[in-house]
Amino acid sequence: MHAAAPAPAAPPPPPTVPAPRPRGRRRSARTPSALLSKAGVTAMLALATLYTLLPLTWLLMSSTKSREDLFGTNGFALGDEVHLADNLQHLFTADDGVYLRWLINTVLYAGVGALLAAVFSVAAGYAFDKLAFPGKEKLFSLVLLGVMVPGTAMAIPLYLLAAKAGLVNTFWGVFIPGLVFPFGVYLARVFSASYVPDEVLEAARMDGAGEFRAFCRIAFPMLAPGFVTIFLFQFTQIWNSFFLPLVMLSDQDLYPVNLGLYVWYSSALTQGHPEDYLLAVVGSLVAVAPLIAVFLMLQRFWKSGMTAGAVK
Known part of the structure; x- marks a missing residue:
C-alpha cells in the first residue's frame, strides 16, 4: 500500500508594497515651510530697512523744527520748511562759519586720503599677486595681521609716533594714517587675481612694456571696479573716524565734522547751550548727504566690484 504523496506547499504571500503617499499631501506639507522661510527673509529685510531709515527720517524731521518744537513735539512730526532754511543758515554762520x-x-x-589710499592699495595688491620678490608671503601675512587690528587700538600708538615726528595737532597727523588701508591691499590682491589675466601681462612684456607701464596702461583699467570699491570703503571709514582726530587734534579749525558735532553736542549737554543741540542735529543731516551722494554716483562700479569673485 503506497503512502499518500505530501500536499504541495502553499506559495508564500506576495510582499506587501506600501501604498505611495498622495502627492498632494506632500506638497501641502512643504508649502507652509517655504512660505514661512520667505516670510522670515522678508521680515528680516524689512527690519533692516527700518533700522537704516529711522535715524535718517528722525534727522530730516528734526531739522525742519525750531528749537522749541524740537523738544516739545513728537520726534517724527514734520516741521516747517521755513525752519529748515533758517536752521541751515544758522548752521553755516554759527561760530564764524566753523561748520x-x-x-x-x-x-x-x-576724499583725498581715500583716493590716495585706494591707489596705494591697488598697486600693492597687484604687486603681491603678479610680481615675485623675496618674502612676499611673509609681508602679506603682516598685511593680514593689520586687517585684524581695529583702528581704535592704533590711535594711541599713532599719537605717540606723531608726537615723535612733531605732527600732533596738525593736518598731517590725521591725514597720513588714512593712507594706510590693509584691508584694501587684501581686496586689491583678490581683484587682481580675478580681473587681470597673466597672459595679457606676458603679452605686454613681450611687446617691451615695463612693469610700471603694464600696471598703469593694462592692469589699472581692469581693476577699476576694485579701485572704486576700495575707495568707498576707505572713504566711509575716514569720514566716520572719530577717535583718532579726538586724540590727535586740539585746534577746532582742524576738526572733522564728526568731532565738531561732538563738541556742539557736549556743549548742549554740559554747558547749558540748548541751541547747540539743534546745530548738532542739522549738522548731522548735512554730514550724511555727501556719503549718500558718493554711493549713489559710484554704485554701479561698487556692485560690479562686490560680485567680482562670484562669477569667476
Missing part, C-alpha cells in the same frame, strides 16, 4: 571749515577738512581727510 563749513569742518566740512572742508573732512572732504580733504576722507
